[in-house]
Amino acid sequence: MRLAWAYSENWGTPTVVSGAPDAVGLYTIVERPDLFPQSDRLSHLIKLIIDEGVNHFERFTAVKGHLSEFAEEEYLRRLDRTPGPLDLQLLQLADLNYAVLLGAMKETLALGDSAGGVLIEHARRAMTSLHEVNHLLASRDVAPRFRPPQPDVVPALPDGQATLAAARAARQLQETISSLDGADLRGMMDRHRATTDALIADLIL
Secondary structure, three states, rough: HHHHHHHOOOOOOOOOOOOOOHHHHHHHHHHHHOOOOHHHHHHHHHHHHHHHHHHHHHHHHHHHHHHHHOOOHHHOOOOOOOOHHHHHHHOOOOOOOOHHHHHHHHHHHHHHHHOHHHHHHHHHHHHHHHHHHHHHHHHEEEEOOOOOOOOOOOOOOOOHHHHHHHHHHHHHHHHHHHOOOOOOOOOHHHHHHHHHHHHHHHHHO
């Protein structure tokens, strides 16, 4: 990773790199753009991954250092409670949010510049919804899961249609969950439902 970062910092003046697959890939794209469709966009995307990867590594290393003086039992929560009826619905909603997130990102990459940033914004919102639902599950001592919805919830469909089907299923489940608990959960589901409605409207257009 350090080699990759050094190469990225000297962007435009590539030097010999070894041992870092992402940096080697970046070097190859810069040196042989004829081999890669949309090589300019691809090289900048890989450069971003390299730069962000180093920042993330440094942040997690700092967190690890701060926690080193504590026992794991002091800062880790055991997420081993058997899910109840509400938890099962939240887990299913998280699956749907995950499917929407991956689907919106896939469509954005497929459309390229013609996407206009609309779907990547929907992917960001889906990630926020996924985070909030999983954070709620963890607060209830239930382990979040990162998996697509099961075929009986969202069947296999062509690209785009599957994302729309997942969004519609999430919309219905958000409405159901909002009626099950208190004001805080209802407020979260209302916010999530608004972002899901906006995504559905853009996917239908």
